[in-house]
Amino acid sequence: MLITAEDMSVTHGAAAVLRDVNFQIEKGEIVTVIGPNGSGKSTLIRALLGVLPPSSGRIRRAKGLRIGYVPQKLSIDASLPMTVRRFLSLPVRISDDVALQALTRTGVEGLADRQMVDLSGGQFQRVLLARALLSRPDILILDEPTQGLDHPGINAFYELIEQVRQEIGCAVLLVSHDLHVVMRASDRVICLNGHICCQGTPSVVRNAPEYQALFGVSDSSALAIYEHHHDHIHDENGCCHD
Missing domain, CATH: 3.40.50.300 (P-loop containing nucleotide triphosphate hydrolases)
Structure with missing residues (x-):
């Protein structure tokens, strides 16, 4: 269990x-x-x-x-520059290869340089999921x-x-x-x-x-x-x- x-x-x-x-x-x-x-x-x-x-x-x-966790809501200040790639390295920095692998797995590999505040709802959730997968979770x-x-x-x-x-x-x-x-x-x-x-x-x-x-x-x-x-x-x- x-x-x-x-x-x-x-x-x-x-x-x-x-x-x-x-x-x-x-x-x-x-x-x-x-x-x-x-x-x-x-x-x-x-x-x-x-x-x-x-x-x-x-x-x-x-x-x-x-455990990999995807919250119900995550608010990001619209005035704060935050690319998808940078978001994935918070709080622990990861390599570009690891980031790309996670984004590819969730179908948003082309969004690494996009600002988080510019993502659609579906894209945002896929990025959150990609981040949750970085720990290679036993349970999501x-x-x-x-x-x-x-x-x-x-x-x-x-x-x-x-x-x-x-x-x-x-x-x-x-x-x-x-x-x-x-x-x-x-x-x-x-x-x-x-x-x-x-x-x-x-x-x-x-x-x-x-x-x-x-x-x-x-x-x-x-x-x-x-x-x-x-x-x-x-x-x-x-x-x-x-």
């Missing part, structure tokens, strides 16, 4: 944001976290990254685990990486994530609100609303009463499900209830 959460809870002041969270992430799988606004998705990511300590329970990480953690992208851009980015997963064999933990794409692109889905309402393969979660109560039966029935080879591993787990 790469990361394991055991009875993990996180509080902000007196308010419990997450409670009794239990799950594991295995090598090579794509796990997507979904949930309504305020459900604790970003808090979960920050806890897994070690930014927020659990108020109870614990998080286990594999020894020497390398992405917090709503397609926010602000149009539908073709969303599909293209998820296709890129799948391609990267196949190329380097990393696991992917993704927070997303793109339900129709999530159900095609994920091996496992975790439905969060302050706690884990349900989890399992896309087909299991789609039919879970907890999921349908949050997102609507009509939306659930309209989702297209893509079966991954991991489905048969997780189907027996069904849906976790609190």
